[in-house]
Amino acid sequence: MTTLKSIPLLLIFPIVFFINDSVLAQEQPLQLTSAQAIEDFNWLRFSLEYVHPRLYKYDSKIAVDARFDSVRAQVNNGISGLDFLALVRQVNASVRCGHLYTIPQGQLEKEVLSKKVLPFQIKVLEDSIYVLHDCSNASIRNGSSILSINGVQSKKILTSILPGIASDGYIQTRKLRLMERYIYYPFQGFDLYYHLHVDRSDVFKIEYLEYGTGKKKSVTIPGISIEERSKLLLKKYRIDSQAWFKTPSPSLAINEQKNYALLTVSRSFYNKAIDPDFSSFLDSTFYALKSKKIDNLIIDLRNNEGGSEQQQMELMSYLYDQPFRLYQHIYLSHLDFRPLRQVIIERDTSNLLFNNDDSYMRKINDHLWINNYEYSDNLMLKPPKANVFKGKLYVLMNGTCFSSAADLVADLKKTTTAVFIGEETGGTYEGPTGGDAIVIQLPNSKIMVRISPNIQLGYMYQIHPVGRGVLPTHPIKYTIKDVVENVDLEMELAKALIQKSK
Template sequence: MNRIYLFFLLLICLPTYSLRSQHIGLLKGQVLDSLSQQPLAYAHVKIKDKAIGVPTNSEGKFSLPITKQMRDDTLIVSLMGYISTKVAVNELLAKDFYTFLLKQNTFVLEEVMVETKNVESIIKEVGRRLKDTFPSKPYEFEGCYRNAYQEFDTYIKGVEVAFNGFDGNFHQRSGHSVTTLKKKESPDFRKFRWRQAQGNLPWHSLWRFRRQYHYFFTNKQYRDYDCSLEDITYLEGEKVYKLNFVLKDKSKKITTSWAFIRVRDYAILEIGGKTDMVNPEKFHLADTLFMAYTGGSVQVKFADFKGKMYPSYSNTQYLHQVYNGQLLRQGNFTMNEELIIHQINTEGIHKTKNSFEQSQSQISAGLPVDTLFWKQYTKPVETLLSRKIEHDLAWQSKALAITDKTQANYYIPHADSIAVTSIAVDKLREDFTLFQNSLEQAHPSLYRYTSKQKLDSLFLSTYQSLTSPLSEIDFYRLLTPIIAQIRCGHTGSLPSKKYEDNYTAKKLFLPIQTTYTGGKLYVVNIYDTQKTIPAGNEILSINGQPVEAIIQQILPHLTTDGFSFTSKNKQLAKNFVKLYSLYIAHADTFEILSRNKKGYTDTLYIPAISYQTYLAWNTSGKKENTLSFPDAQTALLKVTSFTDTDTAPFKDWTEDIFDQLRKRKVKNLIIDLRGNEGGRDDYGMYLLSFLVKSPFTYQLSLQAATNHYSFLSHTNQHSSFNTVMEQIVKKDADGNFMLSKTHPTLQLTLPSAKNLFTGKLFFLIDGETFSAAADFAALARELKLGVFIGEETAGAAEGNTSNGEILLTLPNSAIRVGIPLFRITNAISFSHATGRGVIPDYQTEYTIDDYLNVVDKDLEFVKTLILKSYK
C-alpha cells in the first residue's frame, strides 16, 4: 500500500483592521530565526501604535496590505522569546519580498556553578514568590491553538482556532476568558464519537498554565516526588536552577518532570514532563475494539514581558493504542495539542471580562470571510486504522464496511513487533525463519552470484547467533549482510515504520552533505550558517572513528547487482548520512575531524539535525527527461527515468524527440543515462527501436521461482495474487516457472522507420545507471550502437531480478523486506565478466574540485570526440 501523508496547512491570519482604505501595495515577507534560518510561525507583524497586523503562518510567511495612510509608519516584527525589529514602511515598499531575521533571547545550555541550595527550599521560595513574578493586573493576549490526531504520520482529525483572550488575574484558577475568532475542524475518519471533555480548546490549555505550578508549588505536591537539582545557564546567561522530579509511586505510571527556575527572582521559565502508563487506562470503542491511554508529555514555556512572566507556549501529547478483542494492537496514534501566544497587551485594555467579551463580539462580526481568513485546508486521507475501525463500527456509521478482500490486502504486524524496545529470542527466530523461507521460496536469483552452500552457511550461522534479545535495529543489521550477499540490487530492506517515525524527526543525524570519490569522503555542504567546515574538506574521522573504518563497516550492508563497485561508491556518496545512522550510530553532537586542501586539520563539534530537516535541505527538485542542443549538429537526450512524466507519456515524448531530431537533421546524439535508476523495461525497448536498423530481441526470458507463495499473509499482496501468477507463469518442460511469451519485452521488435536516428551515438553511464536503464545500455552495447563514456553501470549486463516485487513484513520486528519475483535474462552475447555492468569505452574519474565546480567531464569528453571526428 502506498501511504500518502497529507499534512494540514495550519496557516492562520488575524487581520484586525479595515480593508476599505486605498491600497498602495501588498507587503510580503518571511520571518526567520537569525541563527538556524528556520521559519518562525506566529510571529506578529504589525504597524506601530495601530491595531493593524497579521501573524506569520507555519512557514513564517505573511502578507500585509499597505495603504497610503501607512506610508510613514513603522513596521514592528516580534515574537516572544526574540528581540523585536523595527523598519520604516516606506523602506519596504520598494521590494517584492522582505526577510526579517529575529535574534533569540536564549543561548546554548552550558554547565556553570551556582550557589548550592536545598531543593525543597527552592521549591518553597518559588511558591512564595508566585504572586510577585506572575501578573495580577488584567492583560489581554492573542494566540493560535491547534490540536490534531495522528495515526503514525497521517493526520486523521484536526482542529485549529484563532483566539483573543483576557485575564483579570493570572493567579486565579479560572481567570481566563477566551473569544474564538475562527475555528475550523477536519473530518474524523475513525467514524466513532470521540468522548473528550468539552472545551478542549484554547482555554483548556491556558488552564494548564496555572495548574502546572499552583498545585505543585503551593499544595506541596512535590513531596510525592524524588527531587534533585542541576545547575545550568539557560536564559541570556542568567543563572537558572533546573529541578528534576521522579514520581515515587510507580505502581500505575512512571512520571518524570522538570522545571527551570530563574535564580534572581525564582520565576518559572519552563516546566515539562513525561508519563508512561504501567497499567494503561482502557475504554471501549465497540464490541471488538478498545483504546488504551499509554502515556503522554507536556511542555509549558513562559516569557518575561515588562518584568512579569507570561505564558508563551504549550505543547501536550497524548499517546493511545487501539486493540482488538484478542488484545492484538491494531494501530497507534497521538493527539497533539499546541498553543502559541504571540502577543501580550497590558496597556489600554478592557478592565472587565464583560467589556472584553462585548468588544470581541464586534471584532468577530467584522472579520473577513473564510476564504480570506484561512488558507486552503487539505483533507486528510483514509488510513489503515481508520479502515479497520470503520469496519468494526459499521453498525454505528453510515459508511460501508470494507470487504474481506480489501482488508486482507494489508498485513497488520503483531503488537509486540512495534511496542517493545527489545525482541525476545523466540520472536527473533520466528522472524528470521520467515525471512529465510520467503527468500528461498520466492527469490528466483538467490544463487545467481552466491552459491547455495555459502548462503545456507550464512543463514545457519546467523540463526544460531540469535541467543539473546535484540533491539530491532541490531536485528536489522544481522539481516542486511545476508541480503547484500544475494547481490541483487532490487532486493532491499527497511526498518519498521515505527523505527523510522521515532528517529527521523529527532535531532540525531549528521548535518553534512557529502560525496565519496577516490576512496575519500568530502564535505560538499554543511547545515550551518557559519559554514564551519568549508566545502572540499576531507573528513578524516567522525566521533573519533576513522572514515576508512566507518566505510568498511557500512560496505557489507550495501546491496548491488552482481559485483558492481561503482554502485556502492555512489550509494556512499549519495546516502552517507542515512547509512551512518543505520549501521554506525546516532548522536546529539558530532565530533568531526577534517583536513583542508593545504593539509591543515581541524576538529569541530557540530550539533545534529533531524533526518526530516536533512531531506528538506538536501533534496533537489524533481528530475525530468529533457532534450537540449549543445550545438547545431548535436543533441543531448537526458533520460532520467523510463517512466511517464507529468508533462507527457514516455512513448509520446520519445516520438516527439525523434521527430525533432529528424527535422533538425541532427548528426550526433548523446543519450545521458547517468543517475537513471530504471523504470519500465518496455519503455527502454521502445527508445531502442528508434536507434536500430534491424529487428531485435530485447530480453530472452523472465523466470520466477514459483507461481504460488505461502507467505502472502505477511505481505502487501492479497491471496488472489497467487491466482494471477498461476495464470501468467507456467512450468516449462524443464520444470522452470516462465513468464508467458506474450510479455512485451520478449517479443521481436521492429525498428521505427519514420524517425529512425542514423547518426553517431554516444552513451553516458555511471554507477547509478540501474535496472531498466542498465538493461537498455547492455542492449545498446550488444547492438554496437555507439561509444560509452563514464563509469560501469550499476545493473549487471546479463540482466537484473525485478518486476512484481512484494513487500514482506516480519511479524515481530516489523522489518520490511522487498523481494523481486522475476529473473530477467537480456538478449546479449558480448563478452563480459559475470555480474559486472556495462564497462565504458572511456572511463572518467572525478575529483572533489570537479564536484564543487560542477564540471561535467563526461560531456566535455564527448564534445572532444565529436570535434575530432570532424577534423
C-alpha cells in the same frame, strides 16, 4: 487464481517519503525478544530460499546456509530493532541483488526518520569521504576530506557500511553512489548506513583536512533532523532534495551549430503532472534530429534508477535499426506463493497461485520455471521506428543507472557502436532480477522486504563478466576539485569527442 501474464513488470518502484511531525514522534526504541527475533529471521530465511531465483548465483548453498546460521545465532538472546534491521540489511545485501529491498516500517521507520544526522551531505571518491554543503555553524569548507567521525577512520566507516548495501553482483559503483542519494531516507543513503552500521550518536566529532589549505582541523557539531537539513540546504545553497522528482524527464536540447543533441532521461517513472508524454516526445525528438540532420546524439542516463520497460523498449526502437525485443527469456522461481500467505503484503492473499492453464510457464525444476512460448510483450520482436537514429551515440552513465536504465545501456552495448562515458552501470549486463515483487513483512519488527521471483535474461546476450554492469569506453574519475567546481567531466568529454570527430 492470479493471472501470470497480467502482472506488470516494473523493475523498480517509485516511493516518495514525506517526513512530518507524526512520523518523527518520539517513542521507545523497538526491542525484540529472542522468540520474536528468531521468528522474524526464520521467515526472512524461508522467504529468500523460496522466492529468490538467484540466491545461490554467487555463493554455494553451503556458504549461504552457513551465513544464515551465523546470523541466526546472533539473535538468540534478543536484539534491538535497529540492530536487527542492520543484520537483515547485511543478509539481504549478501545475496548481491539490487532489487532486494529492505525497508523499515512502523516503529522502526519512525526511529530511522527521527534520528539526528550529519548537518552536511557527503561525496565518496575512491576510499575517501568529503564534506559538501555544510549546514552547521562550523562552516566546514566544501570539499574538505573527513579523516574520522567520532573516532572512526573514514576507511573503516566505508568498510563497515558497504556490506549492508544491496547491489547487483560485484558492482561497487552503485554502492558508492547510493551513499550519496538523499531521496529515499528510510532505506538508502549515508545517514541510514552510518546510523545502522557505524554509530548512533546525536553529536559528531569531525576530524578533517580543510579543502584548499590542507590544514588538519577538528570540530564537534550537533546532529540535526533530516527535515531541518533539507530546509537549510534550500536556504543556504538552493539545493532542493526533491529536485529529482520535480525535474521533467525526458528533455531535449539541440545544438545545430555543433551538430549534436542532448537527450536527458533522468527518470523512468512517468509523472503526468510534469513529464511529457514519452511516446509523443520521442516521436517529435527523432523527427527533429532527422530533419535537422543531426549526426551526434548524447544520451544522459546518469542517476536514472530505472522503472518503465515500455520506455526502455520505445527508446531502443529509435536507436537500433533492426527488430528487437527486451528479453530472451523470463524465469520465475514459483507459481505458487501460498506458503508465504502469513507474511505477504501488498497482494490479495487469496490469489497467490498464478494461473498457468495455457502452460505459458514450463517447469524446469522445483525452484525455476521458464516462459514456454513468446507472447509476452517483452518477448516480442518490435520493429525499428521510421526515424531511427543512424548517427553516433554517446551514452553518459554512472552507478546509479539501474534496473531498466542499466538494461537500456546493455541493449545499446549489444546493438550499436555507442561510446560509453562515465562509470560502470549499477545493473548487471546479463539482465536483472526484477519484475514483479513478492513483498513480505516480518511479523514482529515490521521490516518490509521486497523479493523478486523473476529473472529477465537480456536479448542478444554476449559474453561478459558475470555479475558486472556495462563498463565505460571512457572511464571518468572525479577529483574533489572537480566536484567543488561543479565540473561535468562526462559531458565535457562527450562534446570534445564530437568536435574531434569532425
